[in-house]
Amino acid sequence: MAVHSTEAQDVDLTPLADCNQCEYRDTLLANGGCKPGDICILAQSGRQIDRFLKRHPGLAGHYIADEFWERRAIAARYLPTNLLRPLLNDPDEAVRRVLAYRVPLDWLLELRQDSDREVRVTVADRLPETQLELMADDPDYLVRAYVAKRLPKGRLFRLVADPDTEVRRIVVERIPSVSLGLMAEDKETNIRRIVAQRMEIEDLALLSRDPDWTVRYEVAIRAEDDLLAQLAEDPDPEVSQIARERLANQPERQVSDER
The missing domain is CATH 1.25.10 (Leucine-rich Repeat Variant)
Structure with missing residues (x-):
């Protein structure tokens, strides 16, 4: 009968470690504290090693100098923080990544x-x-x-x-809006567009002649007074249109027209 793929994913195909070579053969193994192929510190399997140290975290300190990088990395997860320092210069980045999360x-x-x-x-x-x-x-x-x-x-x-x-x-x-002028000449249009959206209204003149029309459009949406009148003559029709519409809707101009 074929094994379904979901079941196959749960099968650990790592070769069994030799229990005869294990220091816990007569203690943990005999008492059910570990299990070949499932809970094993000698296996070349991260899952088996992790299960072992999760059950016996007090033994993690025995493996900070182990020759297998994954055993050291997993041990680092269970070590008390005061014992982590010897691993700061571990040659394997996986070990140091664990330390970066855990050290004081x-x-x-x-x-x-x-x-x-x-x-x-x-x-x-x-x-x-x-x-x-x-x-x-x-x-x-x-x-x-x-x-x-x-x-x-x-x-x-x-x-x-x-x-x-x-x-x-x-x-x-x-960055604070009062400092956005420092980025008014950024080489990226999208950056300058955000500058135009966020900077203080009195500073918008810095972008009123920007080479990209979309930046000038953002300026026209927020500009006031003389700057808005300048943008009403912008060579791009969308910029000039929004500027003229805003000029026409200004309260001062509406009052003047009514008179």
């Missing part, structure tokens, strides 16, 4: 220049805000994006010219 905050700076991006992303996600700027120059855009999401708004200035568009998009959506 005052240890995190020791991982901020880790060679693995995922480690640094976790560090950027956990670091106290007062230390985040130390990662603003990270070579990977995803790490800088996490920094941009968490930095206090008043400290985003150093990222306004970031080379990555996604990082600058986060910045332009968070």
Whole structure:
């Protein structure tokens, strides 16, 4: 009878470990504390190792120097935090990724220049805000994006010219509106459009002659007084139309027309 695919997924095909080579043969195995093929610290199976250490977390410290990277990584999940330090420089990134989630905050700076991006992303996600700027120059855009999401708004200035568009998009959506002029000449149209949507109305003149009509359109939606009159003569018909419609609907002009 054929085995259904859903059942096959639950079958652990890892070869059974040799219980004769296990230090727990006469203790845990004899007492049902482990089970070959299911709950086993010697198996080359992450699921079996995890089941073993979940049942016996006090034994995790025995495996921080194990030759099998996955055994070390799983042991790191169960170790008391005060025993994690020897693993900060583990050669395998999977182990260090576990540490990035678990170590005390005052240890995190020791991982901020880790060679693995995922480690640094976790560090950027956990670091106290007062230390985040130390990662603003990270070579990977995803790490800088996490920094941009968490930095206090008043400290985003150093990222306004970031080379990555996604990082600058986060910045332009968070930076105080009075500082948006710093991004008025961004090379990306979508960034400048957000600038036009958020910046102080009195600063909109910075974008009134933007080379992209969609940016000028955003300006026309919010502009007032002389700037709106200027945009009424814009070479793009959609920009000039919205500017003229807004001029016609201004209270002062309606009063003048009634007279």
